[in-house]
Amino acid sequence: MPNPQQARPDLVPSPTDPYDALLLVSFGGPEQPEDVVPFLENVTRGRGIPRERLEVVGEHYFLFGGRSPINDQNRVLIAAVEKELADHGLDVPVYWGNRNWAPYLADTVAQMAADGVRRALCLVTSAYSSWSSCRQYLDNLAAATAAVPDGLAAPRLDKIRAYYNHPGFVAANVDGVLAALADLPDDVRDEARLVFVTHSIPISMSDDSGPEGGAYVAQHLDVAAVVAARVAAATGVERPHELVYCSRSGAPHVPWLEPDVNDRLEELAAEGTAAVVLIPVGFVSDHMEVVYDLDTEALATAERLGLPARRAASAGTHPAFVTAVRELVLERAAAERGEAVARPALGVRGPSHDCCPLGCCVGSDA
Ligand SMILES: CC1=C(CCC(=O)O)c2cc3nc(cc4[nH]c(cc5[nH]c(cc1n2)c(C)c5CCC(=O)O)c(CCC(=O)O)c4C)C(CCC(=O)O)=C3C
Ligand SMILES: [Fe+2]
Numbered sequence: 001m002p003n004p005q006q007a008r009p010d011l012v013p014s015p016t017d018p019y020d021a022l023l024l025v026s027f028g029g030p031e032q033p034e035d036v037v038p039f040l041e042n043v044t045r046g047r048g049i050p051r052e053r054l055e056v057v058g059e060h061y062f063l064f065g066g067r068s069p070i071n072d073q074n075r076v077l078i079a080a081v082e083k084e085l086a087d088h089g090l091d092v093p094v095y096w097g098n099r100n101w102a103p104y105l106a107d108t109v110a111q112m113a114a115d116g117v118r119r120a121l122c123l124v125t126s127a128y129s130s131w132s133s134c135r136q137y138l139d140n141l142a143a144a145t146a147a148v149p150d151g152l153a154a155p156r157l158d159k160i161r162a163y164y165n166h167p168g169f170v171a172a173n174v175d176g177v178l179a180a181l182a183d184l185p186d187d188v189r190d191e192a193r194l195v196f197v198t199h200s201i202p203i204s205m206s207d208d209s210g211p212e213g214g215a216y217v218a219q220h221l222d223v224a225a226v227v228a229a230r231v232a233a234a235t236g237v238e239r240p241h242e243l244v245y246c247s248r249s250g251a252p253h254v255p256w257l258e259p260d261v262n263d264r265l266e267e268l269a270a271e272g273t274a275a276v277v278l279i280p281v282g283f284v285s286d287h288m289e290v291v292y293d294l295d296t297e298a299l300a301t302a303e304r305l306g307l308p309a310r311r312a313a314s315a316g317t318h319p320a321f322v323t324a325v326r327e328l329v330l331e332r333a334a335a336e337r338g339e340a341v342a343r344p345a346l347g348v349r350g351p352s353h354d355c356c357p358l359g360c361c362v363g364s365d366a
Contacts, residue, residue, distance in 0.1 A: 004162070008125060008248065011211050014090070014091070014178075015090065015238045015333060015334070016090055016091075016092050016329060016330070016333050016363040017329050017333060018091065018119055018330075018336055018337065019092060019115045019119055019120060019121045019148065019158075019223075019283050019329070019330060019336075020021070020093055020099065020117050020118060020120065020335065021094070021112060021115075021119075021120040021121075021155070022085075022092050022095070022107075022121055022122075022123060022329060023094075023095045023096070023097060023120045023121070023122045023123070024078055024081075024094060024097075024122075024123050024125065025097060025098045025099075025105065025122045025124045025125070025140070025159075026074050026096070026098050026099070026124070026125040026178070026247075027064065027070060027098060027099055027100055027125065027126075027142065027287070028070070028071065028098025028099055028100040028101030028102070028104075029061075029067075029068025029069070029070040029071055029100075029101055029287075030061055030067060030068050030101060031066075031067050031068070031101075031289065032065075032066050032067060033062060033066030034066070035066065035101065036058050036061045036062065036166035038067050039061075039068075039100060039101050040054050040058060042099075042100040043100050043103065044252075048250070048251060049249055049250060049251075050250075052345055053249055053250070054343075057249075060288060060292040060293075060296075061288065062289065063175035064135070064288070064292070067284075068287070069100070069286050069288065069290075069291055070285070070288065071098075073285035073286055073287070073316065074096060074125065074209075074285075076316075076317050077125075077192040077285065077316070077322075078094050078096055078360050080144065080322045081094055081123075081325050081326070082094050082321060084322045084323065084326050084333075085173060085326060086327075088212070088326060089331075090158075090326070090329075093117075094269075095112055095117075096108060096113070096167075097109060097110050097144065099136070099137065099140050099148070100132075102366075105140050105141065105143075105144040106143070106144045109141075109145055109147070109148060109150075109154065109155065109157070110144075110147070110148050110149060110152070111112060112155050112180055113148045113152040113153060113154055113155055114152060117155040118153070118155055119155055119157075119348050120156070120157055121157075121158050121159075121160060121329055121332055121333070122137075122141060122154050122157050122159045122160060123160050123284065123325060123328070123329075124137045124159060125216075125318070127162060127221050127282075127286045128164050128171060128198075128209075128210040128215075128216055128220065128282065128283065129162050129166035129199070129209050129210040129215040129216060129352065129361055130205055130206065130208075130210075130215070130361055131201075131205050131208065131209070131362065131363055131364040132199075132201055132205065132215040133216070133365075134162065134209075134356065134360075134361050135201075135360065135361035135362065135364070138159060138291045138356065141157045142318065144157075149158065156271070158332065158336070158354075159325070159356075160328045160329070160332055160351040161328070161343075161351060161353060161354050162219065162352035163324065163352075164220070164222075164223045165222060165223055165226070165345045165347045165349060165351070165352075166324045166328065166344060166345065166346075166347050167220070167320075167324070167344050168232070168321050168323050168324025168325075169320075169324055170223060170226055170227060170323075170326065171317055171318075171320035171323040172313075172315035172316070172318035172320045172324075172344050172350075173227050173281055173312070173315060174227050174230045174231055174234070175313070175318060175320070176235060176312035176314065176315075176318075177194065177227060177231050177277055177279055177312045178231060178235070179312070179313065180279075180310040180311065180312040180313075181231070181235050181277060181310075183298055183310050184275050184308055185275075185308060188274040188308050189275070190237045190239075191273075191275060192274065192275040192276060192277055192308075193239060193240050193241065193242070193268065193273055193276050193277070194224075194227075194228050194231065194239050194243070194276075194277055194279060194282045195242060195244055195257050195261070195264065195265075195268075195276045195277065195278050195280075196220065196224040196227070196242065196243045196244070196279045197215075197243075197244055197245065197246050197274070197278055197279060197281065197294060198220050198243065198245060198246070198281060198282025198283070199245070199246065199247050199258065199279075199282050199289060200248040200249075200256045200257045200258070201216065201246055201257060201334045202244035202254055202255065202257075203251060203255045203257060204255075204363050205363050205364060206257055208361065208362055208363025209363070210360060211353070211357050211359065211363060215361075217243070217257065218349065219349065220243050220281065220282060221243055222349050223242055223281060223347060224229050224241055224242075224243055224279075224281060224349045225241070225347065225348075226346045227241075227279070227281065228241035228288065229299065239306055240287075244259050244260065244261045244264045245258060245259065245260055246256045246260065246261045246289055246293040246294060246298070247289045247293050248260060248266055255343060259291070261298045261301075262298055262301045265298060265301050265305060265307060265309075266301070266305065267307060269302075269306070270306035272294065273307060274308070275307065275308040275309065275310075276302065276308075276309045276310075277310050277311075277312055278294050278298060278309060278310070278312065279312040279313045279363065280294060280311070280314045281352075282313065283314050284315055284316075285314050285315065285316045286314055286316065288344065290311070290314060292309050294353075295311055298311075298359070299311060305356070327344070331343060331355060331364065335354060
């Protein structure tokens with residue numbers, strides 16, 4: 001076999017080959033009050049979300065000036081990842097496209113095609129498996145690729161594996177919990193319960209998540225156990241932990257994952273719990289669900305109940321998470337080159353697959 005590197009001595013092989021770009025894929029959010037209603041229409045098109053729910057969620061955005069934190073979170077993540085790549089001599093441009101708001105994926109992928117990108121690796125700002133958090137993004141990427149204007153070659157887009165159990169994502173969450181614990185009053189710190197929080201989804205969607213089903217909840221329970229164990233090791237105190245949910249949507253008759261964080265706080269207060277740390281492990285950065293559902297609503301619930309509570313930081317741009325992004329890029333690139341690679345993963349489930357098999361995360365009923 002002719003080796004193209006030998007034929008072209010000027011071409012230095014790069015550890016990011018065969019990729020020539022990284023694409024950050026996210027949900028998108030409104031940036032000003034006029035954006036809120038059209039954004040919500042984009043999110044809920046064809047999803048059967050009752051009008052009353054949309055009005056309630058719209059108010060959450062208006063409470064924050066009609067601006068979601070998510071886009072700015074992505075801007076700082078991109079800057080941090082660009083610096084991380086450059087600091088390691090990795091020369092790949094980072095693009096950004098969203099499902100529900102500008103910059104839209106279709107526009108970004110068309111730009112990538114115009115720039116001559118042939119193959120890009122995609123980092124989705126969701127670490128878990130389910131239709132909403134994985135398969136729907138794959139569908140969005142396929143649609144964006146299909147919409148590339150005639151005359152341009154669409155780039156091939158590969159998605160980085162679900163990374164909830166990557167050591168860097170775990171380390172960032174552990175640090176968040178340790179800082180939140182340190183911020184609790186001394187007399188309740190050791191008694192604090194660790195309450196991990198993620199986005200509720202319909203139970204049917206949860207049951208259908210991952211290749212064998214049930215992955216969404218199982219992944220969260222796995223990472224919660226790892227984070228709790230590391231926090232115990234770091235503090236010398238074993239604290240009970242559990243998983244609860246926020247941001248239930250959909251029609252009232254459709255069952256979604258429970259308990260809701262607020263309902264659970266009521267129970268915990270009634271049981272005489274001394275304190276809680278709310279850990280937004282289901283969110284990669286401070287999305288509206290974090291700043292509204294947790295910081296505004298759940299912390300107010302805790303306050304009303306007289307239950308000392310702190311919210312742990314999400315991974316955001318924690319250096320361990322930014323490093324993890326670089327490692328995930330290099331891991332996948334090496335795998336695509338056919339090299340044997342280590343796939344670091346904590347917990348009991350092992351590393352997630354690179355390519356979702358048919359039938360993975362198919363259930364999308366809302
Ligand atoms: C699993 C999951 C994630 C995590 C994975 C990921 O990150 O993608 C996520 C993220 C997000 N969800 C977000 C916002 C919304 N989600 C909605 C509705 C829904 N979410 C669902 C699930 C998820 N959602 C589902 C099953 C629905 C019902 C409609 C449907 O079946 O598709 C609605 C409609 C109104 C409402 O009903 O709440 C809004 C406004 C934002 C932006 C926040 C910001 O602005 O910072 C983000 C990051
Ligand atoms: Fe959502």
